[in-house]
Amino acid sequence: DTGVSQDPRHKITKRGQNVTFRCDPISEHNRLYWYRQTLGQGPEFLTYFQNEAQLEKSRLLSDRFSAERPKGSFSTLEIQRTEQGDSAMYLCASSLSASGANVLTFGAGSRLTVL
Amino acid sequence: AQSVTQLDSQVPVFEEAPVELRCNYSSSVSVYLFWYVQYPNQGLQLLLKYLSGSTLVKGINGFEAEFNKSQTSFHLRKPSVHISDTAEYFCALTGGYQKVTFGTGTKLQVIP
Numbered sequence: 167d168t169g170v171s172q173d174p175r176h177k178i179t180k181r182g183q184n185v186t187f188r189c190d191p192i193s194e195h196n197r198l199y200w201y202r203q204t205l206g207q208g209p210e211f212l213t214y215f216q217n218e219a220q221l222e223k224s225r226l227l228s229d230r231f232s233a234e235r236p237k238g239s240f241s242t243l244e245i246q247r248t249e250q251g252d253s254a255m256y257l258c259a260s261s262l263s264a265s266g267a268n269v270l271t272f273g274a275g276s277r278l279t280v281l
Numbered sequence: 282a283q284s285v286t287q288l289d290s291q292v293p294v295f296e297e298a299p300v301e302l303r304c305n306y307s308s309s310v311s312v313y314l315f316w317y318v319q320y321p322n323q324g325l326q327l328l329l330k331y332l333s334g335s336t337l338v339k340g341i342n343g344f345e346a347e348f349n350k351s352q353t354s355f356h357l358r359k360p361s362v363h364i365s366d367t368a369e370y371f372c373a374l375t376g377g378y379q380k381v382t383f384g385t386g387t388k389l390q391v392i393p
Contacts (some may be wrong), residue, residue, distance in 0.1 A: 170324075199380070206290075208371050208383035209325070222380060257324065267313040267332045268375045272324040 170273035172258050178279045179248055186244045187276040191260030198241050199270060200233055201257040202226065209257055215241060216263060248280045283308040283376050287384035294362055295392050302357040302387045304372030314355040315373040315381070316346055325371065331355065342366065367391045 171190040179185050191198050197216050201209035212231070213223045217238040227233075230248075235241040245252055255277050259270035288303045306312065313332050317325040329340025336348040346357045355372060372384040 197379070201383075206385070208285075208287075208373075208385045211380045211382065214380060216379075259325075267330065268379065268381055269315070269327060269330060270325075270381055272317075272326070274324040 170258055170260055170271055172256075172273035172276045174276060175274065176277045176279075178281065180281050181250060182247055184244065184246045185248060185278060186242055187256050187258075187278075188240060188242050189258030189273060190240045191258070192271055193239075195260035195262050195271070196238070197261045197263050197268070198235055199259045199261070200241070200243050201259065203255040203257055203275070212243075245278070248278075250280045253278055253280045283312070283374055283382050285372050285374055285382055285384035287372055287387050289387050290385065291388045291390065293390045293392055296364055297361050299360050300358065300362050300389065302370050302372075302389065304355045304357065304384060306353050306355065306372070306374050308374060308376040310376040312374045312376040314346075314348060316340065316344070316355075316357050317371045317373060317383075319369045319371065319386075321368070328357070328370070362389070362391050364391050364393060
């Protein structure tokens with residue numbers, strides 16, 4: 167297992183365009199999380215899935231953001247009509263709920279720059 | 282609600298000197314506490330965790346942290362830092378909620 171993979175690593179787009187990020191978690195992990203990290207800030211929770219069910223969404227996740235995990239494996243995070251304020255690092259993490267404490271394993275992140 | 286406060290945004294320290302990175306938390310339920318490290322252009326890696334039991338926990342790379350329930354703190358320490366410890370360190374917690382809440386981070390700059 168190669169850990170949590172995120173693609174693409176970098177994305178530059180123009181304001182108003184749509185972008186999609188993909189996350190492949192550790193195969194045996196049933197929980198998958200999306201966080202956003204901006205300069206000088208810690209990771210901010212966006213949403214999480216247990217298997218294919220989306221169990222919690224932050225109020226940071228406006229209606230332009232949508233996340234899916236259709237088969238309980240990989241997940242996508244789509245941002246529609248991007249704005250300059252969406253520029254950030256988007257982090258994916260996974261964990262195993264049966265392990266008790268929620269120890270997250272992070273991917274390297276997808277950096278979004280909106281021009 | 283739960284929150285994490287990291288009191289120092291940047292900590293410069295000379296190589297081979299000791300360091301303490303401070304973390305305070307707030308939660309209405311019992312918590313699990315973590316420290317993560319982020320090296321430049323890399324993802325976050327787990328440094329250590331407190332789940333239960335001994336309040337002094339040891340992690341990778343010679344780091345340790347002490348859980349203090351009365352002071353709601355989980356400070357990170359290392360007796361002698363190395364240049365390679367230069368990174369950003371995040372304190373985090375999870376309680377009765379499934380999400381993990383992070384602090385704003387402390388940048389440790391080790392000076393040769």
